[in-house]
Amino acid sequence: MSSYRFAVLWLKAFRESAEKVCALYADDFLFEDLILDQSITDKAELHRVFAPYANADRTNGIGINCFRIDEYIGDSRSGIIRWTWEPDGAAAFLGVPTGGKPFSTSGQTFHVYDPDGRIRRESTYWDAVAPLAAIGLPLSVHGGVAGPPALAAAASSG
Secondary structure, three states: OOHHHHHHHHHHHHHHOHHHHHOOEEEEEEEEEOOOOEEEOOHHHHHHHHHHHHOOOOOOOOOEEEEEEEEEEEOOOEEEEEEEEEEEOOOEEOOEEOOOOOOOEEEEEEEEEOOOOOEEEEEEEEOOHHHHHHOOOOOEEEOOEEEOHHHHHHHHHO
16 A cells, blocks of 8 residues: 555544554554653553544534645655644634634654554644634744743743
8 A cells, every 4th residue: 555545544544433543553553742742552542542533423522523634755664644634613622612713733743654554653743833823822922932922921031
C-alpha cells in the first residue's frame, strides 16, 4: 500500500472506531502528542484517547470530527502527514467552552512504520492557539509572543 493511501486509511479510521485506528499500530509502539504532553505505549490507553474521534452524535457536545489530509511526504518506511481537523459541534476545546463557535486546527504527524506497514512510532504536533482564538479566548501578540495577555506581558517585560 502506498504511504498516502495508508494516511487516508488512518484518518478515516478515526471516524469509524478507536478499534480500527488502534489496529493500525504495531504491538510495540510509541505515540506522542507533543502539545498535550502525551506519551503512550499501551493500546488500551491509546483506545481511550482515540475513542471520542468516532463520535456520531451531534447532540452530546463532543462534535463530529472531520479530518483532511493536506499533504503527505514520505515513503513506506516513514512519513509526515500534514492535516486539518474540524470538530463540527464541539462544545469545548481543551476545556474552554466554544459558545457554539466553529473552529479548526492544523497539524502534522510523523510516522515510522514497521515492516508490516503498521505504525511503530508516531509524533504529532498541532496548533492550539488558532482554535482558542477562534472561540474567543482573549489572546494577544505582544513582543512576538502569542498567548494570554498576562503571559505575553510577562514575556515582553523579561
